[in-house]
Amino acid sequence: MMFDLSIDGVVNFVKSWADAYIESDTVQQFVATLHIVMGRIGIPETIHPTADQVVLSTNITILTLLLYYHLIGRSHHSRRLQLTSDLHLAALRVLELEDLLLTQSKEENRKKGGGEVRIFMDGAFDMMHYGHMNAFRQGRSLGTQLIVGVNSDESITRCKGSPVMTDRERLTAVEGCKFVDEVIPGCPYVMTSDYLDYVIKKYDIDYVVHGDDPCVVDGKDVYESAKERGKYQSIPRTEGVSTTDIVGRMLLMTKDHHKRSGFEEDGAKLITAEKDGMKNNEILGTYSKFLTTSRMLRLFSVGVEAPEEGQRVVYMDGSWDMFHAGHISILKKAKEMGDYLIAGVHSDAIVNQHQGSNMPIMNLHERVLSVLGCKFVDDVLIDAPYTITPEMIASLKISQVIRGAATKTDEGLRYEHAINAGIYRKIDSPCDFSLDDIFERIQASQKRFENKIEKKKRQEQEYYDNLYGMKNGEKK
Known part of the structure; x- marks a missing residue:
């Protein structure tokens, strides 16, 4: 049977559907129960709502809520996103002004010192x-x-x-x-x-x-x-990172700190205390709010030059997570095996794929800066390929590919081309310290660190509130 699309046809269809709905067992049982409850609390039967009135008021309420969300609720959401965007821009501007202030102080100091x-x-x-x-x-x-x-x-x-x-x-x-x-x-x-x-x-x-x-x-x-x-x-302190935050990531075991894109409103939040209605894990676990800029990468890359003709280029890749004494020791040894050391830093996705859990603890941008800051590293390959290809060897003019003997991942096909080319070498680290040692020490004193983190988070929130005149990502 064809559906009547005329106005009268649509009206009749809606009426018949509404009548059927009102007469349904579900609605009738609900209305009967409502009448019983109203009677028990002393409301006269003369003002008890009919099934038609109950259905009408329910539909009006639902429609009102939908309209409120569409017309007002979405504007609040947009406003929060805009405030988050403003906060990021303000933070970038602060970085620029701080850099200018440091430059002026540097010039004044050298004038006073005369050398x-x-x-x-x-x-x-x-x-x-x-x-x-x-x-x-x-x-x-x-x-x-x-x-x-x-x-x-x-x-x-x-x-x-x-x-x-x-x-x-x-x-x-x-x-x-x-x-x-x-x-x-x-x-x-x-x-x-x-x-x-x-x-x-x-x-x-x-x-x-x-x-x-x-x-x-x-x-x-x-x-x-x-x-x-x-x-x-x-x-000025480096915003978005602290030892407290890093320990919190290790204890919470989430992936929220991994590299993100775009403005996400939660990223601007500064975690409040449990008494404000948030659980302990929310106090511990804030993901990285560090603002990676080309300027910061450039400042950390100061002194980086291309290898000179004839220099032996050594390549060593890894996650370099929680950059520590073990990493520094083996990079120093790798540098001694050539003239120019390139350190490859794997992406968050690759590290997590091979190490699981919430690894890496530090995201790609954070790990790149840590490796760039090492005096034994001449250059860094960002988001390095997991498998070393002939094209990569030729492009970077690699003379030797180094792998740490303590590395847990299997060699497999990763180093096949380097092995075939006779430029692959496995070395022992002068220091047996590893990321596992850090985990064990943190877990051994977990309660002490949790209490310490909660106190430190409050101090960090107060610092950011005072710096930007913000409260939990909202303007005061």
């Missing part, structure tokens, strides 16, 4: 990451030489709990950074006036430098004595 200007920075540098390396880069830009003091295990433990890495592991990480000229081991966590005098005289220090975030221990500014002497300068 060499020696900068001193200190810290724990536990689980050192590209944020620390960027601080070194900024600090060195204020002078001509950067001397870095590494706090001792004992002083760190006394002030803020035991570090994840040992003295030797943290020293190796700092020594391996290309922005560092000299390292002083065993520095105290709290810089006293006497120790500051000792450092300034012994190492001929012109300025003591630290990030612009507060560094307070037991209510005392760690750098108070340096400020009193006019020997203190601050640098």
Whole structure:
């Protein structure tokens, strides 16, 4: 039977459908139950709604909600996205202004010094990451030489709990950074006036430098004595990364920190505390909010030059996740086997495919910056192919392909062309430290780290709120 598409036909169809719906068992049972409930609470039968009225009011309510979402709710969503976009643009502008300020400070320092200007920075540098390396880069830009003091295990433990890495592991990480000229081991966590005098005289220090975030221990500014002497300068912290955030990723075991694209409103959120209605895992797990720009890559690539004619190019690839002392040691050994070292960094997808779980802990952009900051690496191949091809060998003029003996993945077809070309070599690392060691240490003290992270997250949120006048991604 043909459906009548005329106005009368459509009206009749809707009426017949509505009548059938109203007379259905489901609606009738619902209305009967509603009448019983209304009667029990003392509502007179004379005002009990009929089935027609119940269906009509229900449909009107649904229609109202749909219209509200379409006309108003979507505009709120668009507004949140716009605020997120504004926040990202503001952060980029802050980076530009900070760079300009550093340049001006650098020029002023050199004019005052009349030549060499020696900068001193200190810290724990536990689980050192590209944020620390960027601080070194900024600090060195204020002078001509950067001397870095590494706090001792004992002083760190006394002030803020035991570090994840040992003295030797943290020293190796700092020594391996290309922005560092000299390292002083065993520095105290709290810089006293006497120790500051000792450092300034012994190492001929012109300025003591630290990030612009507060560094307070037991209510005392760690750098108070340096400020009193006019020997203190601050640098902006690297936004979007901290040791706290990285440990949170390891504990939470999600992939939210992997490289994302576009503006996603959750990316601008600064996690609030559990008392505000969020679970503990939300406190621990914020994905990377680091803003990767061509400028930052360029600054980390300073000094990168193409290999000269006749130089032996060595290639070594990997995930380089949680860039640590083991990585630095084997890259140093690989560099000794040639003249020019290229480090290939695999994508998040490739690393996760072969290592599973929530690996890598650091996303591609973060890992690239960490490797670029290593003094033994001459260049970095970003999003390196998992399988080394003849074309790749020819294009990069690779003389030797190196693989660490401790690498868990099977050689398989990955290195087939390098093996056939006689340029493949497997080497042992001078340091047996690995990412597994970091996991074991974190998990062994999980509760302590969770409590520490919750406290630190609150401090980080307050820092960003004050910096941008934002509250959880919304303007105040």
